Amino acid sequence: MPTRSGYVALVGRPNAGKSTLLNTLVGEKLSIVTARAQTTWQRVTGIRTTASSQMVFLDTPGLLEVRDLHQRAMLEAAHEALREADLTLLLLDPTRPLEESRRQVVVEALDETDAPILVAVNKIDEASSPAIEAAAAEARESFGAEPFLISARTGEGVPTLVNALEAGLPEGPFYYPADDLALQPVRFFVSELVRETVFEQYDDEIPYAVATRVEEFREGQDPIYIGLTLLVERPSQKGILIGKGGRAIRALGTASRAKIETFLGRPVYLDLWVKPLSGWRRKRRALARLGYRLPEDAS
Ligand SMILES: Nc1nc2c(ncn2[C@@H]2O[C@H](COP(=O)(O)OP(=O)(O)O)[C@@H](O)[C@H]2O)c(=O)[nH]1
Ligand SMILES: [Mg+2]
CATH class of the missing domain: 3.30.300.20 (K homology (KH) domain)
Structure with a gap:
């Protein structure tokens, strides 16, 4: 059977749960997670290899309104990942809906990529049903996608999402040795x-x-x-x-x-x-x- 491989950019607002999801996907704590916004400052790469596929996940700083040069560099790291990605996974946080100005930052960032965009509503273990439904509606209206409902924390819904990501990757050989989990030193x-x-x-x-x-x-x-x-x-x-x-x-x-x-x-x-x-x-x-x-x- 041919293998599939490629880069998946994880993007979304600060605190949406991107780093938590990276760690769940790779099965190792690679990316730091805190309750406060803007914890991830640089791109973190995690690799998930199975017999049939290799997904290279790019965790990125949250998409944010830039106020200083450091934030400009953080946003650039997210944009760079979007330009390199074969697939983009946008995470929405139902516990904190997007305001209009912030939605614009996300929409502009997604313009950077030609890759297909998948959307996931995260934190379904914590959010109320109406909040999850509102985020799902947002996914359909603003991003034209039927969202996956997941909890990066408990892993609920993640296997279904992984299957969809795998199916969306191009056929090709692995980029990295099968037991590599990360790229940073x-x-x-x-x-x-x-x-x-x-x-x-x-x-x-x-x-x-x-x-x-x-x-x-x-x-x-x-x-x-x-x-x-x-x-x-x-x-x-x-x-x-x-x-x-x-x-x-x-x-x-x-x-x-x-x-x-x-x-x-x-x-x-x-x-x-x-x-x-x-x-x-x-x-x-x-x-x-x-x-x-x-x-x-x-x-
Ligand atoms: N209840 C719940 N909390 C989550 C989930 N995923 C992330 N969080 C929490 O949301 C906060 C931000 O997570 P983090 O991964 O750092 O978000 P990032 O800024 O998008 O990388 C942390 O307090 C996480 O523990 C989830 O699936 N469920
Ligand atoms: Mg993070």
Whole structure:
């Protein structure tokens, strides 16, 4: 039997459940998930391989109205995934309906792709029946598609969706070895797990001001030594991150280390440093150093 393979872009508003779905589809926690909007900052790739198909899922930052250069780079990552995709899966969140201005952002983004668009209404484990029905109507009216009803969290409805995705992929050989689950280096996932913990442990604007970067990763050592920098936007945020007597940063280190050890399956020694990188969300060069790509005309 011929195999099928291709790229599936996961898109939708912030918080629709894209990252949760990626993790469910791949069966591994690759993409960080939090209750707050705009957690995913860069594209995360997860690979699901069966005997008959290989689907490469591109998790993307939410489609949002852009307010600074960092958000511009996030939106670009979503658009880039849309341009590369063989299939697009749009996730709708029935617990938070789209307002008109926001629907426009989604519609414009979908213009980037020539690929067929499938729509799924997520969170059916939590949303009320009328809310699910309203989101389904939205899928039909705005996007011309009969939606799949799923819960990325419980996995309900996901097998049916997977079958439809598989049927929609072109015939072709696999792109990656069958046991590959991800494309990013381990360092990326480590830095993301720390960023996820920042989202969990700090309030207000702090999580949005903190970028993480692995500086050292010594795998030959037991425990594995990891040195990581937390880059803050303003010097005053350094004190908040560290906390009184270093209590906050110790809590961050403990919780982050536990997640990294689960991910790597080995004991870890985690060293955290905090450094200001003034105004990094607004600076082209700083964003480039953090691995973001911006379109030429972005300012
Ligand atoms: N009840 C419920 N919550 C979900 C589901 N999928 C995601 N969530 C929650 O929605 C929030 C945002 O999820 P996330 O995957 O980070 O959304 P993203 O911004 O689209 O990547 C988190 O609190 C998730 O736990 C679902 O199927 N059911
Ligand atoms: Mg996400």
